[in-house]
Amino acid sequence: MIQAGIVGGTGYTGVELLRILALHPEIEIKTVTSRADAGKRVDESYPNLRGCVDALFTEPSVETLAGCDVVFFATPNGTSMRMADSLLARGVRIIDLAADFRLQDPAEWEQWYGEPHACPQLLAEAVYGLPEVNRERIRTARLIGCPGCYPTSVQLGLLPLVENGAVRLDNLVADVKSGVSGAGRKAELALLMSETGESFKAYNVKGHRHLPEIRQGLALAAGQPVGLTFVPHLIPMIRGIHATLYATLQGDCPDLQALYEARYRDEPFVDVLPPGSHPDTRNVRGSNRCQIAIHRPLDEDVVVILSVIDNLVKGAAGQAVQNMNLMFGLEETAGLKAIGLYP
Numbered sequence: 001m002i003q004a005g006i007v008g009g010t011g012y013t014g015v016e017l018l019r020i021l022a023l024h025p026e027i028e029i030k031t032v033t034s035r036a037d038a039g040k041r042v043d044e045s046y047p048n049l050r051g052c053v054d055a056l057f058t059e060p061s062v063e064t065l066a067g068c069d070v071v072f073f074a075t076p077n078g079t080s081m082r083m084a085d086s087l088l089a090r091g092v093r094i095i096d097l098a099a100d101f102r103l104q105d106p107a108e109w110e111q112w113y114g115e116p117h118a119c120p121q122l123l124a125e126a127v128y129g130l131p132e133v134n135r136e137r138i139r140t141a142r143l144i145g146c147p148g149c150y151p152t153s154v155q156l157g158l159l160p161l162v163e164n165g166a167v168r169l170d171n172l173v174a175d176v177k178s179g180v181s182g183a184g185r186k187a188e189l190a191l192l193m194s195e196t197g198e199s200f201k202a203y204n205v206k207g208h209r210h211l212p213e214i215r216q217g218l219a220l221a222a223g224q225p226v227g228l229t230f231v232p233h234l235i236p237m238i239r240g241i242h243a244t245l246y247a248t249l250q251g252d253c254p255d256l257q258a259l260y261e262a263r264y265r266d267e268p269f270v271d272v273l274p275p276g277s278h279p280d281t282r283n284v285r286g287s288n289r290c291q292i293a294i295h296r297p298l299d300e301d302v303v304v305i306l307s308v309i310d311n312l313v314k315g316a317a318g319q320a321v322q323n324m325n326l327m328f329g330l331e332e333t334a335g336l337k338a339i340g341l342y343p
Contacts, residue, residue: 002328005031005068005092007060007075007083012181013097014074015046016317022052024321024335026328029053030068033060062086070327072320073098081118084143088122093327094143095320101126101145102213112209129323130217131332132156132267138326146323147217149315150176150210150232153243155217156270156290157307160263162222166254167247167303170227174214175244178311179237179281196236208232239312240281245305249296256294256303264292268333269314269322279308286310287340288318310340 004021008014009032021027032042034057042057043050058064062083065071071087073080073096081100088094103109106120117123127134127141130152138144147155154174161167180196211230218226257275264270271291273279279291287310295304309315318336325332 001028002026002324003028003030003067003069004324005029005033005065005071007033007065007071007073007079009042009057009074010034010037010045011074012312013316014072015049016312017072017074017097017320018042018046018049018053020313020317020321020335022049026330026334029055031055031058031064031071033058033064035059062090066090066092068092070095070324072096072324073100074317077113078115078118081122084122085119088142093141095129095146095323095327096144097146097316097320099145099148099209099213101143102128102147102151103216108212112212128217129319130155131319131322131326132264132270133159133217133221135326138323139329141327144320144323144327146316146320148210148213149178149241149309149311150174150208150230150243151213151217152315152319153241153290153307153309154214154230154245155221156309157243157245157292157305158218158247159221160260161247161256161303161305162218162226163263164254164259165222165251166249166256166259168250169218169222169224171248172218172226172228173246174228174230175233175246176230177233177235177242179239179241180234181239181312196234198236200233200235202231202233205231237281239310240285241309241311241315242279242281243305243307245307247303247305249301249303256296260292260294269318269336277306279306281308281310282342283340284308284310284314285341286313287338288314288322288336289340290314 037057080096106117129144277293293306
């Protein structure tokens, strides 16, 4: 059995990791850390895990985590980079669900996250954990930077177009809506239900931290820089992301439906819907799937891609487990075969 540790077991992504790993056939949950809840039973905080997770929260430390085969960091940005060197030196593999190892340029990290990177020497080794792009590199990685939820939905939606040079790269648009769980489990006035309910708003229009990550991924796919306008929105639901993506076609227009079906034919967690479909976030709720639909309004030169995921699963914990399965030579879908909840 693979011994797994979770740093930050009390946030939404940490609890989602516990839910998935508790039923994983090849995993034993060895360590779950929380400074605030150290000494407390995990299932006391989360009764949904009663009978499935028999563990106590502990203080996070390298010594406590050194006995794990893999450690997941479900922590705020800036945490894993302070422990990564020491854990890697002890033979522990790391899957970071925060942003510490997503960007390749330490100067860009500092610009967007407001502090110098603590271990810039590891950025070249870190593998960006989008399996649909980096599957073979993930298999041999020691350190994974799991994609953010917005970047997952946007990149999966645009990759076939960008990889095939089917669209102009200077005016891509991502109009994306997220449930409130994407902001994390914290007491914050703007996230109260009485503040978000019956309301809908855009935020960080000037520049969201996920923007450089999306641009980086699409530029690598295209082999050149891309121009992207990314506007995130908060909607009054708990979980789910809906990305509406716009691009301008160029050259001879390919059969877009066939293009997407060919690109994702062998991907276990990307579902290209039939022509004319409109994916609904509830259809992927609780699952590790991304559903995509392709539209070309009025057969003109603008293509509209609809991409939906569960931000806590394919956008976070599920994708992290998918990466772990690849790292340890397991069936990629192990522990991730849950069907979306309906209604």
